[in-house]
Amino acid sequence: MAKPDFWDNQEKAQAVVDQLKAVRASVDPFEAFGEKIDDVDVLLELAAEEADADTLAEADKDSHALEQDLEGLEFRMLLSGPLDEKGAFLQVNAGAGGTEACDWAQMLLRMFQRWAERMDFECKVIDVQGNDEAGIRSALVEIKGPYCYGYLKNEAGVHRLVRISPFDAQNRRQTTFASVDVTPLADDSVPLDIKDADLEIETYKAGGAGGQHVNKTESAVRIRHLPTGVTVSCQNERSQHRNRKVAMQMLKAKLLRLEEEKRSADAASRYDDKGEIAWGSQIRSYVMHPYQLVKDHRTSHETGNVDAVLDGKLTDFMEAMLREQMGETSGNGRGG
Secondary structure: OOOOOHHHOHHHHHHHHHHHHHHHHHHHHHHHHHHHHHHHHHHHHHHHHHOOHHHHHHHHHHHHHHHHHHHHHHHHHHOOOOOOOOOEEEEEEEOOOHHHHHHHHHHHHHHHHHHHHHOOOEEEEEEEEEOOOOOEEEEEEEEEOOOHHHHHHHHOEEEEEEEEOOOOOOOOEEEEEEEEEEEEOOOOOOOOOOOHHHEEEEEEOOOOOOHHHHHHOOOEEEEEEOOOOEEEEEOOOOOHHHHHHHHHHHHHHHHHHHHHHHHOOOHHHOOOOOOOOOOOOEEEEEEOOOOOEEEEOOOOOEEOOHHHHHOOOOHHHHHHHHHHHOOOOOOOOOOO
16 A cells, blocks of 8 residues: 555555455454553552552453453454455345335335444445335445445345334234345455356346436446346446446355355355245344334344334344354343
Protein backbone atom coordinates (compact mmCIF):
# COMPACT_ATOMS: atom_id res chain seq x y z
CA MET A 1 0.00 0.00 0.00
CA ALA A 2 3.01 2.32 0.42
CA LYS A 3 3.96 1.98 -3.23
CA PRO A 4 3.47 5.19 -5.29
CA ASP A 5 1.42 3.36 -7.94
CA PHE A 6 -0.81 1.55 -5.45
CA TRP A 7 -4.00 3.44 -6.42
CA ASP A 8 -3.37 3.31 -10.18
CA ASN A 9 -5.66 0.28 -10.35
CA GLN A 10 -8.60 1.28 -8.14
CA GLU A 11 -10.25 -2.15 -8.14
CA LYS A 12 -7.14 -4.10 -7.13
CA ALA A 13 -6.23 -1.45 -4.57
CA GLN A 14 -9.66 -1.69 -2.95
CA ALA A 15 -9.30 -5.48 -2.78
CA VAL A 16 -6.04 -5.04 -0.84
CA VAL A 17 -7.68 -2.51 1.48
CA ASP A 18 -10.52 -4.96 2.14
CA GLN A 19 -7.98 -7.70 2.85
CA LEU A 20 -6.19 -5.43 5.32
CA LYS A 21 -9.48 -4.73 7.09
CA ALA A 22 -10.10 -8.47 7.43
CA VAL A 23 -6.62 -9.05 8.88
CA ARG A 24 -7.00 -6.18 11.32
CA ALA A 25 -10.40 -7.48 12.35
CA SER A 26 -8.67 -10.72 13.38
CA VAL A 27 -5.52 -9.32 14.98
CA ASP A 28 -6.59 -6.05 16.64
CA PRO A 29 -9.08 -7.57 19.14
CA PHE A 30 -6.45 -10.03 20.40
CA GLU A 31 -3.84 -7.28 20.79
CA ALA A 32 -6.36 -5.08 22.62
CA PHE A 33 -7.26 -8.02 24.87
CA GLY A 34 -3.59 -8.50 25.77
CA GLU A 35 -3.28 -4.82 26.69
CA LYS A 36 -6.34 -5.04 28.94
CA ILE A 37 -4.86 -8.07 30.72
CA ASP A 38 -1.69 -6.05 31.38
CA ASP A 39 -3.79 -3.20 32.80
CA VAL A 40 -5.61 -5.56 35.19
CA ASP A 41 -2.27 -7.03 36.30
CA VAL A 42 -1.04 -3.54 37.18
CA LEU A 43 -4.21 -2.82 39.17
CA LEU A 44 -3.87 -6.09 41.09
CA GLU A 45 -0.25 -5.31 41.96
CA LEU A 46 -1.20 -1.84 43.19
CA ALA A 47 -4.07 -3.25 45.24
CA ALA A 48 -1.76 -5.81 46.86
CA GLU A 49 0.98 -3.29 47.60
CA GLU A 50 -1.29 -0.65 49.08
CA ALA A 51 -4.02 -2.95 50.45
CA ASP A 52 -6.49 -0.70 48.63
CA ALA A 53 -10.00 -2.14 48.54
CA ASP A 54 -11.18 0.36 45.90
CA THR A 55 -8.36 -0.57 43.53
CA LEU A 56 -9.09 -4.25 44.10
CA ALA A 57 -12.78 -3.66 43.32
CA GLU A 58 -11.82 -1.86 40.10
CA ALA A 59 -9.55 -4.76 39.07
CA ASP A 60 -12.35 -7.21 39.81
CA LYS A 61 -14.75 -5.20 37.65
CA ASP A 62 -12.24 -5.11 34.78
CA SER A 63 -11.68 -8.86 35.13
CA HIS A 64 -15.39 -9.51 34.57
CA ALA A 65 -15.24 -7.29 31.48
CA LEU A 66 -12.33 -9.40 30.24
CA GLU A 67 -14.50 -12.50 30.50
CA GLN A 68 -17.01 -10.88 28.15
CA ASP A 69 -14.22 -9.92 25.74
CA LEU A 70 -12.91 -13.48 25.82
CA GLU A 71 -16.30 -14.86 24.82
CA GLY A 72 -16.25 -12.51 21.84
CA LEU A 73 -12.78 -13.70 20.83
CA GLU A 74 -13.88 -17.33 21.11
CA PHE A 75 -16.76 -16.53 18.76
CA ARG A 76 -14.33 -15.02 16.24
CA MET A 77 -12.40 -18.31 16.27
CA LEU A 78 -15.57 -20.09 15.15
CA LEU A 79 -15.35 -18.12 11.89
CA SER A 80 -12.66 -20.36 10.49
CA GLY A 81 -14.19 -21.55 7.21
CA PRO A 82 -12.18 -21.02 4.01
CA LEU A 83 -14.61 -18.34 2.79
CA ASP A 84 -15.81 -16.94 6.12
CA GLU A 85 -13.75 -13.75 5.83
CA LYS A 86 -15.41 -12.80 2.53
CA GLY A 87 -18.33 -10.51 1.91
CA ALA A 88 -21.66 -11.97 0.85
CA PHE A 89 -24.54 -11.77 -1.59
CA LEU A 90 -27.83 -12.10 0.31
CA GLN A 91 -31.06 -12.77 -1.57
CA VAL A 92 -34.58 -12.64 -0.11
CA ASN A 93 -37.54 -14.25 -1.90
CA ALA A 94 -41.20 -14.06 -0.91
CA GLY A 95 -42.99 -17.37 -0.52
CA ALA A 96 -46.55 -18.20 -1.46
CA GLY A 97 -49.10 -15.87 0.10
CA GLY A 98 -49.34 -12.82 -2.11
CA THR A 99 -48.99 -9.39 -0.51
CA GLU A 100 -48.56 -10.80 2.99
CA ALA A 101 -45.48 -12.81 1.90
CA CYS A 102 -44.09 -9.87 -0.07
CA ASP A 103 -44.42 -7.61 2.97
CA TRP A 104 -42.59 -10.22 5.08
CA ALA A 105 -39.81 -10.41 2.47
CA GLN A 106 -39.36 -6.65 2.74
CA MET A 107 -39.26 -6.88 6.55
CA LEU A 108 -36.53 -9.51 6.29
CA LEU A 109 -34.55 -7.37 3.87
CA ARG A 110 -34.70 -4.44 6.27
CA MET A 111 -33.69 -6.73 9.16
CA PHE A 112 -30.47 -7.73 7.39
CA GLN A 113 -29.79 -4.16 6.28
CA ARG A 114 -30.11 -3.01 9.91
CA TRP A 115 -27.84 -5.85 11.01
CA ALA A 116 -25.23 -4.68 8.49
CA GLU A 117 -25.50 -1.14 9.87
CA ARG A 118 -25.00 -2.43 13.43
CA MET A 119 -21.88 -4.27 12.26
CA ASP A 120 -20.64 -1.19 10.38
CA PHE A 121 -20.71 -3.23 7.16
CA GLU A 122 -21.27 -1.83 3.69
CA CYS A 123 -24.64 -2.87 2.22
CA LYS A 124 -25.54 -2.23 -1.42
CA VAL A 125 -28.82 -3.12 -3.13
CA ILE A 126 -28.10 -4.96 -6.38
CA ASP A 127 -31.64 -5.78 -7.49
CA VAL A 128 -35.20 -5.43 -6.16
CA GLN A 129 -38.40 -6.83 -7.66
CA GLY A 130 -41.27 -4.90 -6.11
CA ASN A 131 -44.86 -5.95 -5.51
CA ASP A 132 -47.76 -3.84 -6.79
CA GLU A 133 -49.61 -3.49 -3.48
CA ALA A 134 -46.86 -3.66 -0.83
CA GLY A 135 -43.54 -5.32 -0.10
CA ILE A 136 -41.14 -7.03 -2.52
CA ARG A 137 -41.15 -10.30 -4.43
CA SER A 138 -37.35 -10.58 -4.23
CA ALA A 139 -34.22 -8.57 -3.51
CA LEU A 140 -30.48 -9.07 -3.80
CA VAL A 141 -27.97 -7.12 -1.70
CA GLU A 142 -24.18 -7.15 -1.52
CA ILE A 143 -22.79 -6.89 2.02
CA LYS A 144 -19.10 -6.26 2.65
CA GLY A 145 -17.26 -6.39 5.95
CA PRO A 146 -14.78 -8.55 7.89
CA TYR A 147 -16.10 -12.14 8.13
CA CYS A 148 -19.45 -11.10 6.70
CA TYR A 149 -20.08 -14.46 4.99
CA GLY A 150 -19.06 -16.32 8.14
CA TYR A 151 -21.76 -14.50 10.08
CA LEU A 152 -24.46 -14.75 7.43
CA LYS A 153 -23.98 -18.20 5.90
CA ASN A 154 -26.31 -19.96 8.34
CA GLU A 155 -29.11 -17.45 7.70
CA ALA A 156 -29.83 -19.27 4.44
CA GLY A 157 -33.19 -21.01 4.70
CA VAL A 158 -36.89 -20.41 5.18
CA HIS A 159 -38.01 -17.78 7.72
CA ARG A 160 -41.57 -18.01 9.07
CA LEU A 161 -43.71 -15.12 10.33
CA VAL A 162 -46.85 -15.42 12.48
CA ARG A 163 -48.86 -12.22 13.06
CA ILE A 164 -52.20 -10.48 12.70
CA SER A 165 -52.08 -9.51 9.05
CA PRO A 166 -52.42 -5.79 8.30
CA PHE A 167 -53.76 -6.83 4.88
CA ASP A 168 -56.66 -8.90 6.29
CA ALA A 169 -59.87 -6.91 6.82
CA GLN A 170 -61.01 -9.50 9.38
CA ASN A 171 -57.79 -9.15 11.44
CA ARG A 172 -57.04 -12.86 11.31
CA ARG A 173 -53.73 -14.40 12.31
CA GLN A 174 -51.62 -15.32 9.28
CA THR A 175 -48.57 -17.54 8.83
CA THR A 176 -46.32 -16.64 5.92
CA PHE A 177 -42.87 -17.56 4.65
CA ALA A 178 -39.88 -16.06 2.87
CA SER A 179 -36.55 -17.57 1.95
CA VAL A 180 -33.02 -16.25 2.35
CA ASP A 181 -30.08 -17.37 0.24
CA VAL A 182 -26.47 -16.44 1.06
CA THR A 183 -23.40 -16.86 -1.14
CA PRO A 184 -19.79 -15.75 -0.57
CA LEU A 185 -18.61 -12.66 -2.39
CA ALA A 186 -15.83 -14.00 -4.61
CA ASP A 187 -12.82 -12.01 -5.73
CA ASP A 188 -9.71 -12.68 -7.80
CA SER A 189 -7.93 -14.18 -4.78
CA VAL A 190 -10.32 -17.15 -4.83
CA PRO A 191 -9.25 -19.75 -7.42
CA LEU A 192 -12.15 -20.93 -9.55
CA ASP A 193 -11.90 -21.82 -13.22
CA ILE A 194 -15.05 -20.99 -15.21
CA LYS A 195 -14.78 -21.84 -18.90
CA ASP A 196 -16.45 -19.57 -21.45
CA ALA A 197 -17.79 -22.64 -23.25
CA ASP A 198 -19.73 -23.54 -20.09
CA LEU A 199 -21.64 -20.26 -20.09
CA GLU A 200 -24.89 -19.34 -21.80
CA ILE A 201 -25.23 -15.56 -21.78
CA GLU A 202 -28.24 -13.53 -22.88
CA THR A 203 -29.09 -9.85 -22.66
CA TYR A 204 -32.52 -8.26 -22.31
CA LYS A 205 -34.19 -4.98 -21.48
CA ALA A 206 -34.30 -4.20 -17.79
CA GLY A 207 -37.80 -4.07 -16.35
CA GLY A 208 -37.19 -1.94 -13.28
CA ALA A 209 -36.86 1.78 -12.66
CA GLY A 210 -33.94 3.63 -14.15
CA GLY A 211 -35.25 5.90 -16.87
CA GLN A 212 -35.12 5.69 -20.63
CA HIS A 213 -31.58 4.33 -20.83
CA VAL A 214 -32.33 1.28 -18.73
CA ASN A 215 -35.63 0.41 -20.43
CA LYS A 216 -34.66 1.02 -24.08
CA THR A 217 -31.33 -0.80 -24.19
CA GLU A 218 -30.56 -4.44 -23.50
CA SER A 219 -28.45 -3.66 -20.44
CA ALA A 220 -29.68 -6.54 -18.27
CA VAL A 221 -27.65 -9.77 -18.33
CA ARG A 222 -28.59 -13.37 -17.52
CA ILE A 223 -25.88 -16.06 -17.28
CA ARG A 224 -26.46 -19.81 -17.04
CA HIS A 225 -23.68 -22.20 -16.03
CA LEU A 226 -24.41 -25.24 -18.19
CA PRO A 227 -22.63 -27.97 -16.14
CA THR A 228 -24.51 -27.11 -12.92
CA GLY A 229 -27.61 -25.34 -14.21
CA VAL A 230 -26.95 -22.37 -11.90
CA THR A 231 -28.50 -19.19 -13.33
CA VAL A 232 -27.87 -15.61 -12.26
CA SER A 233 -29.05 -12.26 -13.58
CA CYS A 234 -28.36 -8.59 -12.97
CA GLN A 235 -30.22 -5.53 -14.28
CA ASN A 236 -29.63 -2.88 -11.64
CA GLU A 237 -26.53 -1.29 -13.17
CA ARG A 238 -26.83 1.17 -16.06
CA SER A 239 -24.37 -0.52 -18.40
CA GLN A 240 -24.42 -4.02 -19.84
CA HIS A 241 -20.71 -4.34 -19.06
CA ARG A 242 -21.26 -3.59 -15.37
CA ASN A 243 -24.29 -5.90 -15.16
CA ARG A 244 -22.27 -8.70 -16.73
CA LYS A 245 -19.44 -8.16 -14.27
CA VAL A 246 -21.79 -8.27 -11.28
CA ALA A 247 -23.57 -11.34 -12.69
CA MET A 248 -20.23 -13.13 -13.07
CA GLN A 249 -19.43 -12.31 -9.44
CA MET A 250 -22.77 -13.78 -8.40
CA LEU A 251 -22.21 -16.90 -10.50
CA LYS A 252 -18.76 -17.42 -9.02
CA ALA A 253 -20.22 -16.96 -5.54
CA LYS A 254 -22.90 -19.60 -6.12
CA LEU A 255 -20.38 -22.08 -7.57
CA LEU A 256 -18.06 -21.51 -4.62
CA ARG A 257 -20.89 -22.24 -2.21
CA LEU A 258 -21.70 -25.43 -4.10
CA GLU A 259 -18.09 -26.52 -3.68
CA GLU A 260 -18.18 -25.62 0.01
CA GLU A 261 -21.39 -27.58 0.56
CA LYS A 262 -19.94 -30.64 -1.14
CA ARG A 263 -17.26 -30.64 1.52
CA SER A 264 -19.75 -30.00 4.31
CA ALA A 265 -21.18 -32.89 6.29
CA ASP A 266 -24.54 -31.16 6.64
CA ALA A 267 -24.86 -30.05 3.00
CA ALA A 268 -27.97 -32.17 2.48
CA SER A 269 -29.83 -30.35 5.24
CA ARG A 270 -29.02 -26.87 3.95
CA TYR A 271 -31.67 -24.90 2.11
CA ASP A 272 -31.04 -24.48 -1.64
CA ASP A 273 -32.88 -22.98 -4.58
CA LYS A 274 -35.08 -26.09 -4.90
CA GLY A 275 -36.24 -26.02 -1.29
CA GLU A 276 -39.92 -25.43 -0.62
CA ILE A 277 -40.73 -22.10 1.01
CA ALA A 278 -43.39 -23.52 3.30
CA TRP A 279 -44.20 -25.60 6.41
CA GLY A 280 -41.61 -28.07 7.61
CA SER A 281 -38.62 -26.36 6.02
CA GLN A 282 -38.29 -23.23 8.15
CA ILE A 283 -35.10 -22.56 10.10
CA ARG A 284 -36.52 -19.77 12.28
CA SER A 285 -39.94 -18.55 13.39
CA TYR A 286 -40.87 -14.96 14.24
CA VAL A 287 -44.11 -15.01 16.25
CA MET A 288 -45.83 -11.67 16.91
CA HIS A 289 -49.25 -13.04 17.92
CA PRO A 290 -50.60 -14.43 20.25
CA TYR A 291 -47.23 -14.08 22.02
CA GLN A 292 -43.84 -12.55 21.21
CA LEU A 293 -41.07 -15.01 20.34
CA VAL A 294 -38.26 -15.52 17.84
CA LYS A 295 -36.97 -19.11 17.88
CA ASP A 296 -34.31 -20.84 15.80
CA HIS A 297 -35.46 -24.41 15.20
CA ARG A 298 -31.92 -25.73 14.69
CA THR A 299 -30.41 -24.55 17.97
CA SER A 300 -33.53 -23.76 20.07
CA HIS A 301 -32.00 -20.31 20.70
CA GLU A 302 -34.85 -17.87 21.33
CA THR A 303 -35.80 -14.41 22.55
CA GLY A 304 -39.04 -12.63 23.33
CA ASN A 305 -37.79 -9.31 21.95
CA VAL A 306 -39.13 -9.66 18.39
CA ASP A 307 -38.81 -5.94 17.61
CA ALA A 308 -35.10 -5.94 18.43
CA VAL A 309 -34.46 -8.93 16.16
CA LEU A 310 -36.39 -7.36 13.29
CA ASP A 311 -34.29 -4.25 13.87
CA GLY A 312 -31.14 -6.24 13.15
CA LYS A 313 -30.18 -7.71 16.53
CA LEU A 314 -29.19 -11.06 15.02
CA THR A 315 -25.65 -11.81 16.17
CA ASP A 316 -26.73 -14.02 19.10
CA PHE A 317 -28.61 -16.33 16.71
CA MET A 318 -25.60 -16.50 14.40
CA GLU A 319 -23.28 -17.28 17.31
CA ALA A 320 -25.58 -20.02 18.62
CA MET A 321 -25.62 -21.74 15.24
CA LEU A 322 -21.84 -21.55 14.85
CA ARG A 323 -21.37 -23.05 18.31
CA GLU A 324 -23.86 -25.78 17.45
CA GLN A 325 -21.84 -26.62 14.34
CA MET A 326 -18.68 -26.75 16.43
CA GLY A 327 -20.32 -29.21 18.81
CA GLU A 328 -20.53 -26.74 21.66
CA THR A 329 -23.53 -26.26 23.94
CA SER A 330 -25.26 -22.92 23.55
CA GLY A 331 -27.97 -21.69 25.92
CA ASN A 332 -30.52 -19.01 25.25
CA GLY A 333 -27.96 -16.70 26.76
CA ARG A 334 -26.97 -13.16 26.21
CA GLY A 335 -29.05 -10.56 24.43
CA GLY A 336 -26.39 -9.01 22.20
